[in-house]
Amino acid sequence: MFSPRTLLILLLMASPAAAHSELRGSAPQDGATLAAAPSEVILRFNEPVQVTTMRLLNAAGETIPLRRDGDPAPYREERATLTTPAPTGALRLEWRAISADGHPIGGTLRFTVHAP
Numbered sequence: 765m766f767s768p769r770t771l772l773i774l775l776l777m778a779s780p781a782a783a784h785s786e787l788r789g790s791a792p793q794d795g796a797t798l799a800a801a802p803s804e805v806i807l808r809f810n811e812p813v814q815v816t817t818m819r820l821l822n823a824a825g826e827t828i829p830l831r832r833d834g835d836p837a838p839y840r841e842e843r844a845t846l847t848t849p850a851p852t853g854a855l856r857l858e859w860r861a862i863s864a865d866g867h868p869i870g871g872t873l874r875f876t877v878h879a880p
């Protein structure tokens with residue numbers, strides 16, 4: 765058996781404080797099929813993170829311009845505005861951020877815009 769002291773140390777080591785920040789939601793949602801092109805894209809995290817990259821790409825890998833406010837402070841929510849209408853078809857949003865614990869995190873969201 766573990767001594768009470770060893771048990772306490774094990775519990776402290778299992779603390780979630782060491783975990784990376786997590787993406788908790790987005791608009792559009794990952795996997796969404798949209799009737800119309802979005803005017804903005806939003807990332808929502810479980811804690812403030814510094815989003816360093818948001819890139820919107822079409823199926824051919826071409827970049828669709830996004831405008832961000834450029835504020836480097838960490839936030840729970842980060843949004844970017846499309847400066848031109850999004851094309852129809854498959855789109856993906858690639859993002860990268862600095863987790864609240866200082867580690868790099870990132871991911872890709874995919875969604876589809878139907879022709880009107």
Ligand SMILES: [Cu+2]
Binds near residue numbers: 865
């Ligand atoms: Cu980490």
